[in-house]
Amino acid sequence: xxxxxxxxxxxxxxxxxxxxxxxxxxxxxxxxxxxxxxxxxxxxxxxxxxxxxxxxxxxxxxxxxxxxxxxxxxxxxxxxxxxxxxxxxxxxxxxxxxxxxxxxxxxxxxxxxxxxxxxxxxxxxxxxxxxxxxxxxxxxxxxxxxxxxxxxxxxxxxxxxxxxxxxxxxxxxxxxxxxxxxxxxxxxxxxxxxxxxxxxxxxxxxxxxxxxxxxxxxxxxxxxxxxxxxxxxxxxxxxxxxxxxxxxxxxxxxxxxxxxxxxxxxxxxxxxxxxxxxxxxxxxxxxxxxxxxxxxxxxxxxxxxxxxxxxxxxxxxxxxxxxxxxxxxxxxxxxxxxxxxxxxxxxxxxxxxxxxxxxxxxxxxxxxxxxxxxxxxxxxxxxxxxxxxxxxxxxxxxxxxxxxxxxxxxxxxxxxxxxxxxxxxxxxxxxxxxxxxxxxxxxxxxxxxxxxxxxxxxxxxxxxxxxxxxxxxxxxxxxxxxxxxxxxxxxxxxxxxxxxxxxxxxxxxxxxxxxxxxxxxxxxxxxxxxxxxxxxxxxxxxxxxxxxxxxxxxxxxxxxxxxxxxxxxxxxxxxxxxxxxxxxxxxxxxxxxxxxxxxxxxxxxxxxxxxxxxxxxxxxxxxxxxxxxxxxxxxxxxxxxxxxxxxxxxxxxxxxxxxxxxxxxxxxxxxxxxxxxxxxxxxxxxxxxxxxxxxxxxxxxxxxxxxxxxxxxxxxxxxxxxxxxxxxxx
Amino acid sequence: xxxxxxxxxxxxxxxxxxxxxxxxxxxxxxxxxxxxxxxxxxxxxxxxxxxxxxxxxxxxxxxxxxxxxxxxxxxxxxxxxxxxxxxxxxxxxxxxxxxxxxxxxxxxxxxxxxxxxxxxxxxxxxxxxxxxxxxxxxxxxxxxxxxxx
Numbered sequence: 001x002x003x004x005x006x007x008x009x010x011x012x013x014x015x016x017x018x019x020x021x022x023x024x025x026x027x028x029x030x031x032x033x034x035x036x037x038x039x040x041x042x043x044x045x046x047x048x049x050x051x052x053x054x055x056x057x058x059x060x061x062x063x064x065x066x067x068x069x070x071x072x073x074x075x076x077x078x079x080x081x082x083x084x085x086x087x088x089x090x091x092x093x094x095x096x097x098x099x100x101x102x103x104x105x106x107x108x109x110x111x112x113x114x115x116x117x118x119x120x121x122x123x124x125x126x127x128x129x130x131x132x133x134x135x136x137x138x139x140x141x142x143x144x145x146x147x148x149x150x151x152x153x154x155x156x157x158x159x160x161x162x163x164x165x166x167x168x169x170x171x172x173x174x175x176x177x178x179x180x181x182x183x184x185x186x187x188x189x190x191x192x193x194x195x196x197x198x199x200x201x202x203x204x205x206x207x208x209x210x211x212x213x214x215x216x217x218x219x220x221x222x223x224x225x226x227x228x229x230x231x232x233x234x235x236x237x238x239x240x241x242x243x244x245x246x247x248x249x250x251x252x253x254x255x256x257x258x259x260x261x262x263x264x265x266x267x268x269x270x271x272x273x274x275x276x277x278x279x280x281x282x283x284x285x286x287x288x289x290x291x292x293x294x295x296x297x298x299x300x301x302x303x304x305x306x307x308x309x310x311x312x313x314x315x316x317x318x319x320x321x322x323x324x325x326x327x328x329x330x331x332x333x334x335x336x337x338x339x340x341x342x343x344x345x346x347x348x349x350x351x352x353x354x355x356x357x358x359x360x361x362x363x364x365x366x367x368x369x370x371x372x373x374x375x376x377x378x379x380x381x382x383x384x385x386x387x388x389x390x391x392x393x394x395x396x397x398x399x400x401x402x403x404x405x406x407x408x409x410x411x412x413x414x415x416x417x418x419x420x421x422x423x424x425x426x427x428x429x430x431x432x433x434x435x436x437x438x439x440x441x442x443x444x445x446x447x448x449x450x451x452x453x454x455x456x457x458x459x460x461x462x463x464x465x466x467x468x469x470x471x472x473x474x475x476x477x478x479x480x481x482x483x484x485x486x487x488x489x490x491x492x493x494x495x496x497x498x499x500x501x502x503x504x505x506x507x508x509x510x511x512x513x514x515x516x517x518x519x520x521x522x523x524x525x526x527x528x529x530x531x532x533x534x535x536x537x538x539x540x541x542x543x544x545x546x547x548x549x550x551x552x553x554x555x556x557x558x559x560x561x562x563x564x565x566x567x568x569x570x571x572x573x574x575x576x577x578x579x580x581x582x583x584x585x586x587x588x589x590x591x592x593x594x595x596x597x598x599x600x601x602x603x604x605x606x607x608x609x610x611x612x613x614x615x616x617x618x619x620x621x622x623x624x625x626x627x628x629x630x631x632x633x634x635x636x637x638x639x640x641x642x643x644x645x646x647x648x649x650x651x652x653x654x655x656x657x658x659x660x661x662x663x664x665x666x667x668x669x670x671x672x673x674x675x676x677x678x679x680x681x682x683x684x685x686x687x688x689x690x691x692x693x694x695x696x697x698x699x700x701x702x703x704x705x706x707x708x709x710x711x712x713x714x715x716x717x718x719x720x721x722x723x724x725x726x727x728x729x730x
Numbered sequence: 731x732x733x734x735x736x737x738x739x740x741x742x743x744x745x746x747x748x749x750x751x752x753x754x755x756x757x758x759x760x761x762x763x764x765x766x767x768x769x770x771x772x773x774x775x776x777x778x779x780x781x782x783x784x785x786x787x788x789x790x791x792x793x794x795x796x797x798x799x800x801x802x803x804x805x806x807x808x809x810x811x812x813x814x815x816x817x818x819x820x821x822x823x824x825x826x827x828x829x830x831x832x833x834x835x836x837x838x839x840x841x842x843x844x845x846x847x848x849x850x851x852x853x854x855x856x857x858x859x860x861x862x863x864x865x866x867x868x869x870x871x872x873x874x875x876x877x878x879x
Contacts, residue, residue, distance in 0.1 A: 067826025067863050230823060237828030238816040238835060240764015240804035247763035255758070280747065299767075300754035373768050373776060373829040373862045422766070422829030423862050454769040633823055637868070641826055644864025667773040667860060676854040678866035 048157035049078055051165075055185055055199025057082065057089045059154070064093070064394055065233050066421035066428070067641075068696045069634035072231040074154050076630055080224040081158030081217060084198065085185035091232055093418060159214035161205070168204035169196055219628055219689050226687065228633035233420070245392035245419045246377045250447040253379065254283055256440050257302035258452060259311065260291040260460040263660035264520055266316030268292045270309050279305040284444050288436055295444055299451055318519070318660040326519050326657060327364060330468035330489045334362075339487060339512035342500045346508030348474075351483035355474030359547050363471070363536045364721045367655035368464035368525055369662075369670060374422020375457050378437035381447035382407045387414045387438060388447075392421035394429040402431035406438035425645070426524035430462050458670050459662040462523025463655055465491045467532040471540045474508075479548025480558065483508040486536065491518035496597070499529030502537050503566060503595055504559035520657065526645055527697035530596040534701030535650075535708075535722065538592035542709045543718060552709060553579050553591050565688055566593060569602045569623045576684055577604035577621035586610075587618070590710030592702035598693030599626040603643065603702040605679070607710035613730035617647060617679040617707055625686040626693040635695045636683040642699020643681055648673040650704035654723050733797050737762065738806025748794025752786075753777045755793045756803060764804035764832045768860070775859030778833035778840075779803045785840035787833075804832035807839060815839045818872040826863035834859045838873060847877045 050058045059075040075091045078084075162182055169187040170177040173194055181188050188195040198205075219225075236242035261268045267290055270276070276285060276294065281301035286293045292311065296302035352358060379390040380403065387407040393399040396416045404411040421428055437450040452460075469488035473481045484506045490513030500511050525531060545555035553574045560567045570593050574580075577589060586608045593602040606619040622639050629635040652671045656663040664670040708719040715729055733744045737760060744759055756762045756779070765788065768776030772787040779788055780802040807813045811820065815835050818824075825831045834857070841848055841856050848856070853873055861869070 067828060069826075230820070233828070234820055234823060234825055235811055237825040237831050238819045239808070239811050240762075240832050242828055243763070244766075244829060246767065249761065249763075298750075298754060298758045300750050300758070371862060373766070373774070373827065373860070375767065421827060423827045425862070451767070454771070637823065637826060637865075640867050641864035644866060645862065647864075648862075666771050667769050668771065672774075672860045672862065673864070673866075674854075674858050674860055675866050675869065676858070678864070678870075681867045 048153055049082070049161050051161065051198050051202040051205070053199050053202060055085075055088060055197045057084045057185070057198070059089060059091045061091050061093055064392065064396070064418055064421055064424070066392070066394070066424040067233075068638060069231050069631060071233060072229060073630045073634060075232075076224050076229060078154040078158035080222050081155045081214075082162045083182040083184070083223070084158075086224055086229065088185055155216055156214055159216050160211050163211045163214050164205040164208040165198055165201050167208040168201045171208075172196070172201070172204060222628075225628060225630050226632065229631055231631075231634065242420050244374055244422045245379070245390060246374055246422070246449075246451060248379045248390040248417075248419060248449065250379060250381055250388075250390070250449075253381075253447040253449055254295050254297060254444065255299040255302050256286075256293045256295045256437070256448050256450040257299065257306045258288070258291050258293040258436065258450060258456060259306055259309075260456060261313045261316070262459065262662075263313055263316045264318050264321075266290070266313050266319075266660075269312045269314055271312065272308075272310045276305050276309050279308065281305075286440055286443050288439060291436070293436070293440055293450070295440065295448060299449070303453065316660065321519060321657055321660045323366070323657045326466065327468060330364070330466065330516055331362065331470075333514050333516045334468050334470050334487045334489050336487070336514045339514040340490070341510070341512045342497070343502075343509045343511040345510075346483075348483040348485050348508040348510040351508040352472065352474045352485075355476070355482060357475040357479070357547065358472060359475065359540075359543055360470070360472045361540055361543055361718075361720060362469065363539065364468040365466060365532045365535055366653065366722060367466045367520060367522075367657075368649055368653045369458050369461040369655055369664070370423075370425045370427035370464075370525060371458060371667075371670065371672070372421075372423030372425055372427055375454055376427070376433045376452040377450060378433045379447065379449040380434075380437040380441040382438060382442040385409070385413060387441075388417065389414065389434060389438065390417045390419060391434060391437075392419045392424075392428060393431075393434070394421070394424045394426070395431070398429070399431050399434045402434045403438045406435045407442055425526045426528070427461060430523055432462075454666045458655075458664050458666060460521075461655075462521045464525030464531060465518055465522045467491075467536075469536055471536065473506075473540070473544055475544065475548060479544075479550055479555075481506045481544055483510075485510040486540075487512055487514060488533075488536070489514055489516045491516050492522055495529050499533045499596070502541075503563065503593070504541060504556070505562055506559070520662075526642070527596055527700040530594060530697070530701040531646070531649070531704075534592065534594040534596075535704045538594065538702065538705035539708060539718070539720065542590075542705065542712065546712070551580070556591070556593060565625055565690065566595065566600055568688075569593060569600045569625050569686060572684055572686060573602035573604050573621055573623040576623065576682065577606070577619075579604060584608075586714060588710045588713035590706045590708065590713065592705040592709060594698070594701040596694075596698045596701055597696075598691060599624055599695060599698040600693075601639065601698045601702055603699075603706045605703065605706040605710050607707055607714065609711060609714045609729050611730060613728055615651065615707070615711065615724055615729065617651075617677070619680045619682070620647075620703065620706070621682045621684075622699060622702075623684045623686060624695065624698065625688045625690070626695050626698070627690040628687055628692050629685045629695075630692070632685055635685055638695040639683045639699035640681045642697065643703045644673055644678060646700035646703035647677075647679070647707070650707050650722055650724055651677070652723050652725050654726065731794070733793050735793070735796070735799065735801055737801045738803060744793075746793065748797075749792045752779070752781075752788035752791045752793050752796055752801070756788065756801075762803050762805055766829055766832055768830065768833070773860070774830070774833075775837055776830045776833040778836040778859065780836060780840055783840070783843065785837045802836075804836060807836065813839065814876055815842065815872070818876050822868045822872040822875065824865050824868040824872055826865055830859060830861045830863075831865075834861065834865075834869060838869070838876075842873070842876055848873065
């Protein structure tokens, strides 16, 4: 990859098909490498924005769409700075190439070679701690799209394009640029009553110098950001035309079904191969790393042939592993005096020794599968000198690297055709299924579409890690905490780094993770470390409030006295939920608040428990402060969805291990919230004007403790292990 | 065995195994990719289509059992997203990842054909489709709008 130059951020304003293409490139020769069709008047460069002579704006979005709306929100950010007519704006998804890696702007900043607008320095500075993990990752995850790509690249590109259009008009009319206005894709010179569309000015604008520090709007100047706009991807999702990875058709394609050896670390051996080979449509049987695949001319034929295979699971050292063993090992490990400290403030030992009101509790959360609706799949075609991969992936650059290794060729010869994702939630960041598809195609010598069954998806996930912990707190005479300790197991994926921290003002804190072997493959799961730690922290603070005899909302409020954003979110949630107002018998409210991915979310759950112990969540009131809500209706949708995702986990989510295997197999034994259990959800947005926060993940963490805190109010039973369904509440 | 199907108004004669689930016939034999594979055990509803006007899950439905049937998939529900359920789905911005929505829309369309003003309980009991993105709030809102229409 080329060295960054000062011009790396804004490539030259290229003259493309008579229009203005403004982008981001490392070297001039890179500009034409990915041209979709060099003969087309609308040739697509590696650009963020292109303005065509017929006055259309095309925005390139480097992030995948999995329903989170960033393929609409990001173009909105660019179009706002550009003062474009939104009805003329469309988007294309960027190819998988380093040029679009979302770390690039920040990396350039680190190297000191890229000039960025001053207004985003603070954001960059804040984000630097994450950068090492982001280098080379064109990732869709970490609620990063709008926060990073949007603020750094999209807005700057839009502002720069607008500047060049104004310069072009000023030159054409012989007036000063400052005497011009731009609105709805038209530049106007009011004094001389002249106007021109962006399309008319585009070719002249392309000749203007690219501003390296374009002036960005202040929030009060936004015209599009902050308005709810229909998502671009939705129409194709109501008529079946949206193309997901699983829908890809490649000429000559064969289908593969796969079974992984059930015991982690073991292998499969098949005994009746000739019988399987004779099954209609079967073309090949391929042994993969820890798995076996059948290739046929139709997926169903591959699947039934695989099901008739007599398989023996051999090897592996975890044949007798159980959940109980893992949990015991974790609980024991968390007792360790050792560990890596997230917070070591004051003297917790002294504070605990001085207090006569000590609260202690141990919590645990289980492994969880992601269970995205679209089962994992990947289509690959490996030929002598190239490899094409069609997949819905959260990390297309990672997928390209994995495909290159499996294909045995340079990454430059691998093209990732990223497709719509039928859910990701973190599962479509690892590349295991990409490696398998490429290996199959290489071995069979034909394009292969590999589809995992739901059973494989549940039993061979990269699971949300189980975590166990031990907590203690000392209370003063007023019932307020003077010390807070938390020793938890860390098997990896314990990120973001701030996730174990308490958000409350407590003078003495000892928070540490003790490394443990996870025992099963683990990965990022919607909101990552916040899913576990929000449950621990927001349950435990509720226990402290009970011990202190103080209302749980008021107790949190006191502890957030110096955190005005948090306090406001909490207050609005309590107020909108009618906190303290009477409820029917057997019903109660629980509250929780969590800051994650730059946003603060509080949720109040209204819950009842029947005589039989059945839990019903009637209503959830959520409040989010994400700084500025770019597309408010999408923010609401993400919080609604995040709550349902977290609620399914809280109520039912449990991946158990027995005999070294995952016990659960499919939706009947790994149940999901459906309409019947889905609460009414009310979402309120606070636009604080602070740095833009993520919205895809922050809705998930608070729901579990909000519900269990309500259950405590009703039953007096404190749920310290999830899921809720494992407890007898009758 | 030769199976006869009428799918979205087009007749097909297919030489396929009668125990092949209708889902895979639609997707891999007829190239209609709008109907989705979600679980393979009729638990999630992503594969819902209309068989002679009735919502059915197709991932476990042997094609032999629907020989001669008239089938409508999401592709045949409404031209240009003009079916009332599709219009309401866009209006309420229901889909997120959208993968379950073909099945959800087909299930809701069949319910409304039979019961134009479903209660919340009717909806909860009938529409048991799984949506991992959690669009239920908007499914309800869209159905409410459709039933008041």
